[in-house]
Amino acid sequence: MSESINIAAQSASFFTGFKLNDLWYLAGAAGHTLMIAALAISIGTVFGVFFGWVLSVSRWAGAATLGLVLDMFRSVPLIIQLILFFNFFPIIGLPLNPFAAGTIVLVFYTAALVASVARGGIESVPVTTRKAARSLGLTYWQELFYITFPIGCRSALPAWTGVALGVLKDSALVSVLGYVELLRASQILITRTQQPFIILAIAGAFYFALSFPIARITERLERRWQS
Amino acid sequence: MIEINNVSKSFGSLEVLKGIDLKVEKGEVLSVIGASGSGKSTLLYCINALEPIQGGEIRVDGIDVHGAKTDVNKLRRHIGMVFQQWNSFPHMTTLENVALAPRIVLGKTKAEAREIAARQLDHVGLGDKLDTYPTNMSGGQQQRLAIARALAMEPDYMLFDEVTSALDPELVGEVLDTLKMLSEEGMTMILVTHEIPFARDVSDRVAFFRQGVIEEIGPPSQVIGDPTSEHTKQFLSNVR
Ligand SMILES: Nc1ncnc2c1ncn2[C@@H]1O[C@H](COP(=O)(O)OP(=O)(O)OP(=O)(O)O)[C@@H](O)[C@H]1O
Ligand SMILES: [Mg+2]
Numbered sequence: 001m002s003e004s005i006n007i008a009a010q011s012a013s014f015f016t017g018f019k020l021n022d023l024w025y026l027a028g029a030a031g032h033t034l035m036i037a038a039l040a041i042s043i044g045t046v047f048g049v050f051f052g053w054v055l056s057v058s059r060w061a062g063a064a065t066l067g068l069v070l071d072m073f074r075s076v077p078l079i080i081q082l083i084l085f086f087n088f089f090p091i092i093g094l095p096l097n098p099f100a101a102g103t104i105v106l107v108f109y110t111a112a113l114v115a116s117v118a119r120g121g122i123e124s125v126p127v128t129t130r131k132a133a134r135s136l137g138l139t140y141w142q143e144l145f146y147i148t149f150p151i152g153c154r155s156a157l158p159a160w161t162g163v164a165l166g167v168l169k170d171s172a173l174v175s176v177l178g179y180v181e182l183l184r185a186s187q188i189l190i191t192r193t194q195q196p197f198i199i200l201a202i203a204g205a206f207y208f209a210l211s212f213p214i215a216r217i218t219e220r221l222e223r224r225w226q227s
Numbered sequence: 228m229i230e231i232n233n234v235s236k237s238f239g240s241l242e243v244l245k246g247i248d249l250k251v252e253k254g255e256v257l258s259v260i261g262a263s264g265s266g267k268s269t270l271l272y273c274i275n276a277l278e279p280i281q282g283g284e285i286r287v288d289g290i291d292v293h294g295a296k297t298d299v300n301k302l303r304r305h306i307g308m309v310f311q312q313w314n315s316f317p318h319m320t321t322l323e324n325v326a327l328a329p330r331i332v333l334g335k336t337k338a339e340a341r342e343i344a345a346r347q348l349d350h351v352g353l354g355d356k357l358d359t360y361p362t363n364m365s366g367g368q369q370q371r372l373a374i375a376r377a378l379a380m381e382p383d384y385m386l387f388d389e390v391t392s393a394l395d396p397e398l399v400g401e402v403l404d405t406l407k408m409l410s411e412e413g414m415t416m417i418l419v420t421h422e423i424p425f426a427r428d429v430s431d432r433v434a435f436f437r438q439g440v441i442e443e444i445g446p447p448s449q450v451i452g453d454p455t456s457e458h459t460k461q462f463l464s465n466v467r
Contacts, residue, residue, distance in 0.1 A: 131277050132314035132373070136328035136380060137304040146327060150318045225318070 017193030023202065029185030030206040036099065036181060037168040037210070040106035044167070045160070047107065048114025053144075055115060056122040073112035079173045081105050086177050102174035106167065113163045121156030122148055154225045161218040165211050182206055228252055229274060229384060229417070234283035236269055243269045245439040246283070251417060253383070256410045258426035258447070259419045261436030262462060267419040268311075270436075271386045274417070275299075275306040287384065304332060307377030311389040313369040315361030321348060322357040325376045333380070347375040351405050367398030371405055378409075385409065387418045423466055427451045435459045 051070060054063055073081070086101045096104070125148045133143040175184035186203040190196045229251040236244035243266045251257050259267050272278040274285055276292050276299040285292040290302060316324050325344035329335045335343065348354055351371040361369050370390055377385060387406065391399045403425050410416060410429045420426050426433055426447060433450040435443045435458075443456045454460050 126312070126314070128310050128312050129314045129316070131272075132308070132310055133316070135275055135277060135303055135306070135308040136376065137300050137332040138328065139300050142331055146331065147316055151316070154318065 017195050018189070018198055022189055022193075022199075025189070026182065026185055026199075026202055026206065029180055029182045030210065032099075032180065033168070033171055033182040033206075034210055036103055036106065036174060036179075037171045039103050040110045040167055040171065041164050044107045044110025045114050045164075047111035049118045051111060051115035052118025052120075052122060055119045070112040070115050073108050074116070078105070078109055078170050079176060081109065082173055082177060098174065098177035098179035102171075102177050102179050106171060106174065109170070110163065110167050113166070114160065117156050117159045117163060118152070120159070121152030124155040125151045154222075157218055157222055157225075161214065164214050164218075168211055168214070169207065228286075228288065229415075230286040231270075231274070232283050232285070234270075234273065234280050234285060236266070236273055236278065236280045236282075243439055244273070244280075247439075247441060249434065249441065249444075251384075251415065253415050254413050255431045256414075256416045256418065256429055258430040258433045259417060259436055260421070260423065260426060260433060260462070261442075265436040266439045267436050268388050271308065271388050271417065271419060274386060275303050275308055277308075300332070304380050305383045306386060307380060307382035307384065308386040309370070309373045309377055309388065309390050311392050313361075313366065313373045313393075315364075315369045315372055317360070317362055320358050320360055321353060321364070321372055324361065324372060325379045328376070329379050343379050344375075347379045348372070350378070351375045352401070365398055366394045367401045370394065370398075370402050374402075374405055374409075383415060385414055385416045387416060387420070389419050389421065391420070391422060421466060423451060423463065435462065437462075 051066060055067055055070075057063075082102060082105050085105045086096070086098070089096045089101055129151070130143055130148060133147045134140075138146065171181065172183035175181055175187070178184075180188070182203050186199050189199050193199065229249075231247050231249040234244055234247045235242065247266075247270060249257075259270070261267055269278060273280050274287070274292065276297075280293055287302065287306065291297055292299070292302060316327070319327065322341060322344050325347055326337075326340040329343050330337060330340035333340075345354070345357060348357060351374055353368060353371055353375065356364065356368065356372075361372060364372070374390075390406070391402050394402065399422070403422065406416075406418065406425075407429055418426065418430070428447075430447050432444060433447045434441050435450055435454070435456070437458050443450050443454060443459045449455075450459065451463065454463060
């Protein structure tokens with residue numbers, strides 16, 4: 001008897017615990033995840049391609065230093081970087097909100113990952129192909145933009161997709177700074193409703209919905225480039 | 228005219244060209260033969276400034292190729308080059324491969340560039356392959372594509388670096404036929420090749436390279452038919 005009352009109470013808290021409003025709340029948080037990931041991936045890719053190009057051309061000390069810095073961004077766990085930088089910015093007189101700090105760290109993290117992907121793509125283009133282009137009178141930059149980048153892009157695309165999907169998921173770590181993105185929003189709802197299963201399932205579905213287009217679009221590009 | 232005066236070239240401590248003297252007149256076909264590693268490719272790379280030199284000078288139509296003030300991109304418009312590996316641009320169709328340089332280097336309109344490209348591709352027998360991607364073509368076809376791509380810049384000189392060496396034997400003929408056609412049209416050519424009978428057939432002169440120097444140079448009937456140098460004789464008997 002007392003057991004059935006207990007179950008009834010639980011299911012009551014299930015329905016009153018998670019409301020339709022909460023779904024909108026999660027959707028809004030998914031929008032924040034999308035925003036921070038989209039910024040990190042797009043800006044990080046631009047920087048990463050530039051860094052990858054620097055690494056591929058130069059043997060000077062600056063490039064070696066850059067390589068070392070990028071290695072650090074790649075190897076130190078993102079959560080440590082986030083906390084370090086979030087606490088470091090105010091020290092240099094630049095107090096940033098969690099969103100700005102998280103975005104900046106994610107941008108550099110993405111750039112570091114993309115740099116090695118981009119470098120690999122550039123170096124996958126045969127030297128003689130590049131010389132053949134130069135022999136036609138193309139300048140260094142024309143050759144780079146019309147020949148090396150497009151060819152390198154094709155070979156680097158699968159690895160870049162991996163980076164982009166990884167950054168989307170890793171953006172969850174920005175929640176440690178207090179920025180309310182998808183993971184943080186889920187935690188808040190779980191605390192209130194005590195219904196982790198359904199909320200995490202919904203959050204997972206949102207992550208999947210965000211990743212799916214990236215995976216599909218690049219897959220389609222790859223297939224088109226293969227023909 | 229291509230004038231090569233006492234040119235030396237090293238890769239690090241390895242001296243690859245040791246004082247080369249050579250003149251190639253307008254309209255002439257010069258074949259360069261010689262053992263692997265004798266510096267034949269390197270000389271071609273130096274002629275259009277794809278490699279720097281350490282001594283001497285190279286002049287093309289009077290322009291000092293390695294001069295500090297020389298605009299090499301402009302110079303290279305006059306010197307076409309085709310490599311052993313055909314180096315197609317895999318992300319472009321055959322037509323786009325050929326139209327690219329006329330459009331972005333010579334500043335032709337898209338329509339003009341496509342017309343030039345179509346004409347050159349037709350010239351080398353690829354008129355029916357305009358929209359094909361290079362990866363779907365044979366090595367011989369890709370090598371003819373590379374020739375058309377160089378010709379689209381209307382160069383005054385053409386440099387060919389063993390353009391048949393990477394081809395399957397049955398595809399060599401079609402590329403040699405294209406070279407022969409160019410020589411008959413009066414193109415000035417330097418032709419690095421291992422196809423001795425072909426060199427004998429098309430060349431005005433033949434140069435035999437050995438360890439970075441020109442061991443022997445003269446008309447094919449002499450250098451190939453009746454060589455004076457022991458080394459030339461030995462090389463020819465090895466390749467036959
Ligand atoms: N980029 C380079 N760096 C260092 N050494 C090089 C480079 N290119 C060529 N060499 C060396 O220079 C020498 C001459 O090379 P080259 O390619 O000119 O010879 P080749 O006569 O064309 O030979 P092959 O018939 O094999 O093409 C070789 O010993 C080669 O190893
Ligand atoms: Mg060679």
